Each structure stands twice: as C-alpha cells, then as structure tokens.
Amino acid sequence: MSRKLFTYQGTDLHFGPNAYPLKSAVKNYQQPIWLYDLAIIEERVRWIQSWPQLGRLHYAMKANFNLDILKLFKKLNCGLDVVSVGEMKHALKAGFTGADFIFSGVAKSRAELAWAIENEIYQINVESFSELKRIIDIANQQKKIVSVDLRVNPEVDAETHPSIATALKDSKFGLDFPAAQLAIDLIAQNKCVQLKALSFHLGSQIMNVKVFEKALTIMKPFYQKAKSICPELDRFDLGGGLGIDYKNADSAIDQQRWDELAALFSRELKAMNAFLLLEMGRFLVARSSVLIARVEIIKEVLNGKKFMILDAGMSLLMRPALYQAYHEILPIYKRGEETETYDIVGPICESTDVLMLNKKFSKVEEGDFVAICDTGAYGAAMTSRYNLREESAEIFI
Ligand SMILES: Cc1ncc(COP(=O)(O)O)c(C=O)c1O
DSSP states (O other): OOOBSEEEETTEEEETTTTEEGGGGGTTOOSOEEEEOHHHHHHHHHHHHTOTTEEEEEEEGGGOOOHHHHHHHHHTTOEEEESSHHHHHHHHTTTOOGGGEEEOOSOOOHHHHHHHHHTTOSEEEEOSHHHHHHHHHHHHHHTOOEEEEEEBOOOOOOSSOGGGBOOSTTOSSSBOHHHHHHHHHHHHTOTTEEEEEEEOOOBSSBOOTHHHHHHHHHHHHHHHHHHHHOTTOOEEEOOOOBOOOTTOOBHHHHHHHHHHHHHHHHHHHTTOOSEEEEEEOHHHHGGGEEEEEEEEEEEEOTTSOEEEEESOOTTTOOHHHHHOOOOOEEESBOOOSOEEEEEEEOSSSSTTOEEEEEEEEEOOOTTOEEEEOSOTTTTGGGOOOGGGOOOOEEEEO
C-alpha cells in the first residue's frame, strides 16, 4: 500500500503522514518557509534501528543541522557523523557529547584534530596518511590513546550523479588500498592510536542498493586482513548514501528500499563479528521538509515561453543549480483544471537559478503559493546569503 507524503484534498495540498494542510502555513507569509514534520524523521530512524544487526545509527548532520532536528536524533539515541569542529560544537548545544561523534572529512586541521582528541570523541575517520601522522603527533602530545577508523575507498561506482559519488578511482575521499595498508602498518607501530574501525562511503542518493554488495565484497577480506594485524579492530562503518525517489514521495517505497538494503547487509555481514555503524543523512531527513515559496512574477517572453518566478531560488535551495537535482513542485491550492507550461525559476541574479524547465503545472497567478518537495536534506544546510535576500524561516508542524 502506498503512503504518499503529498496529497490533495479537493483543491488543497496536504503534507506528511498526518496530512497537514499547507494552506495553514502561508496565512501570515512574509518570506519562504521551510516547513518540517519531525514524525517523518522519527519513523525512518525506527525502521533502521529495528534492523537487529545494527550497532548504532549515526546521523550525517551536514544534511541538516537544525537544532530541533538534532535534538530529535539525540532523543532517539543516534550518534552523529560530523565533518568539522563547527558541527561538533553546534551539536553539543543539542545535548550530544564527544562519545557520539564520528569525525569524517578530507582536510581536518591540526586544531580540529586536537579538539577532537581532547574531547575524546568516539571515532576519527582518517582519510589520508598525513592526517594519521598528525593524529599520532597530537595523541603523543596529549598522552592519549585515540580510536581511529580508516576510511577506505573501495573504488565502487555508486551509480549516482558524478558530483555526489565519493568512491570513484579519482575521488579525493578516503584512502586507496596501498595507502590504507601503510596506515595499518603505522598504527601497528604506535601505541597511541588504535585501529577500531574500517569504513567506506560510496556517495549520496544511491538508488541501486546492489552497489553496497560490490563494496562489501571488496571490503570484507580487507577487514579480516587488517584485523589480523590490529586485533582491536571491531567496528565496521558502512557509511551512508541511501537515496530517495525525488519523483515519488512515498514512504512505503522508501521503506522497501531500506528493507532491501538491510536484507543485503544481513546476508553479507552475517559471518562478521563486528559492531556495525551507519552514517545516514539524506534518507533520514530529505522527506521531512517542504520549502514553501510564493509566485512573485509571471512573465511571458516573445517566443511564448512563460516564466514562473518564485521568491525562493538557488540561494535557499542550491541543489537544482548545483547538480541539476530534481525537486517536485506542487501548487498549494489548485485554481482549476487548466494547466500551463512554465520554466520555474528563482529570483537570484544568475541564469542557473532554475528549479525546473518546461513544467506542466496547474495555472497559477502572482501571489499564489507552491511547495517545493523533499527539501529536508542539503536544503537549508546549504543556503547562502547571496543577493542578501530576506532570510527564510524554519518552522515545525
Ligand atoms: C562520510 C560521509 N558519511 C555520510 C554521508 C551522508 O550521506 P547521505 O546523506 O547520502 O546519507 C556523507 C555525505 O556526503 C559523507 O560524506
């Protein structure tokens, strides 16, 4: 049975499992609104936490660092995957502690590593040989024993948009196998670092879960080899990356995709005696938000093309301009059955500020409202102040 997250009741668009009428959100509209439904996030966390083999789910907070969202993840006993000290300090405000952090990132500075080591964070995911040497240096200075993970690049094509694939042969992320082997040898010679985990992260918006099987086939023998040198190794971090269908906001289908991945993990990892970690971002939060915008101008040009120019564009939602990402756009109320074809664009002074071209859409008038769907991940988190437009608001149902 389908569980659609956007439904019309008569002419009015409703959002979320409890069918919130979006018309209510625009009553005192002043600027674009990110409207969230936390129940959507909570439901997804529960799907994943009910996978029996899971060690701990870490939320990749780069996807959305809103404090209320972080507090929900804390309440649900998730850890975090972070990529800067800035993120960690922000997460402390939501009640997280060092023990909750997995620290990823290709260019961690000495100061950041020193902060992470001083605060005894759960795991540092090492992405280069230089970084490992820095950690050893700082650990010696601070007289600490540091738990590290080696993020290995298994060179598996995640079959996603090239801009969000992270495990290709020429990716900047992670260690290739020869570098990982050198890193293991260095760790084995240094008592101040312990190899606690191995990880991989293939990329984002992965729709074909079979790519995880390919990665595991490559990673599992390497894990056993590493464990024979560093017996303290007992965590396997499977990264994040699970995607959603941006053209079909249906929770039942999302759940099926997770179930498929969980079954694959269970099968592939059953003989492996390791604490399993996940670092998911998009899959947990993307569906939780809708960006509400106003139709500011309708403009017809000489060739007959019609622009629907919104008051929200790439300075708020950068994904379409950045990598042609698709976000469904729906009218918050339908005026009738008549349709028009529009290029739906934002207000920003850049020609790439395009949300969607040639979209057949219910006929709208200036001052009408639209919902840009599935904007909870890499939406508000990526906003810029470009053009210094009014800041948007984030509100919760
Ligand atoms: C190391 C790492 N882990 C997890 C994630 C989360 O990815 P996603 O939001 O696709 O689940 C990212 C995203 O870029 C990442 O770089």
